[in-house]
Amino acid sequence: xxxxxxxxxxxxxxxxxxxxxxxxxxxxxxxxxxxxxxxxxxxxxxxxxxxxxxxxxxxxxxxxxxxxxxxxxxxxxxxxxxxxxxxxxxxxxxxxxxxxxxxxxxxxxxxxxxxxxxxxxxxxxxxxxxxxxxxxxxxxxxxxxxxxxxxxxxxxxxxxxxxxxxxxxxxxxxxxxxxxxxxxxxxxx
Numbered sequence: 001x002x003x004x005x006x007x008x009x010x011x012x013x014x015x016x017x018x019x020x021x022x023x024x025x026x027x028x029x030x031x032x033x034x035x036x037x038x039x040x041x042x043x044x045x046x047x048x049x050x051x052x053x054x055x056x057x058x059x060x061x062x063x064x065x066x067x068x069x070x071x072x073x074x075x076x077x078x079x080x081x082x083x084x085x086x087x088x089x090x091x092x093x094x095x096x097x098x099x100x101x102x103x104x105x106x107x108x109x110x111x112x113x114x115x116x117x118x119x120x121x122x123x124x125x126x127x128x129x130x131x132x133x134x135x136x137x138x139x140x141x142x143x144x145x146x147x148x149x150x151x152x153x154x155x156x157x158x159x160x161x162x163x164x165x166x167x168x169x170x171x172x173x174x175x176x177x178x179x180x181x182x183x184x185x186x187x188x189x
Contacts, residue, residue, distance in 0.1 A: 004049050004052050005018040005046070006018050006048075013057065013061050013064055014049065014061060022045075022065065022068050023072075025040045025041055025069055027039070027040055027073070028040075030161070032164060032165055033161070035181065037158050037161065037180065037182070038181070038182050039158060039184065040070075040184055041069070041186075043157060043187035045185070046065065046184065047185075049062070050156060050157065050185065053098040053156065058096075059101060062098050063101055063105070065184065066101060066102055066105035066184075067105065069184065071105045071106070073106070073182070074106045074111055075108065077108065077111060079110055081110065081149070081150075083110055083112075083150050083179065084111075084112060084113070084114045084117075084152070085106045085112065085113045085114070085152050086103070086117050086118050086147070086151050087099030087102060087118070087153075088120075088141075088155040089118065089139065090103065090115055090116065090119075091119055099156065100115055102182075102184070103115065114145060116144060116145070117145040118143055118144070118170070119141065119144055120139040120140055120142075124137045126159070131160045131162070134160050138162070138166055139163055139166055139167075141166055141167050147171070147174070150179050152178075152180060152182055153171075153181045153182070154183070156183060156184050157185050157186075157187050158181070158183045158185070158187065159188070
């Protein structure tokens, strides 16, 4: 097997050298219309791994990346009460939901995932699209479950922030306190 990051021969989906490099991330924060979205990597640093998300083996690659970053965040996170982790559109595609994997990796004594709670009503692909296109073609998120605790929104990438803001607005409209967003990568370079 080859490492999905560097393509070297490896017994693991992400080789030990790449795991070491990826574990030395510097968490950052991006403000999108005043809403904080925390990220672990620049998109260019993990694009090879994220590109696997549309394939079944991507579930393993994403899970390993989450163990290095999001799970570490979850170990250190403390809020003082229960906080729901809501993945953006965890609809199953390619045999699994990569955003559900992200949410699951954050599980701790205070953080718990709520699956199938926030779904997009359209299936528009945003990859490579402009901010104007994204604004004209919203995801049309629909809240499918009642949520009574504060929420952290999770997704794999933040590009323009339109999906994250749309999800936050839908939850806020339902009276849900959205604390912040959490993503693996910031695509703004």
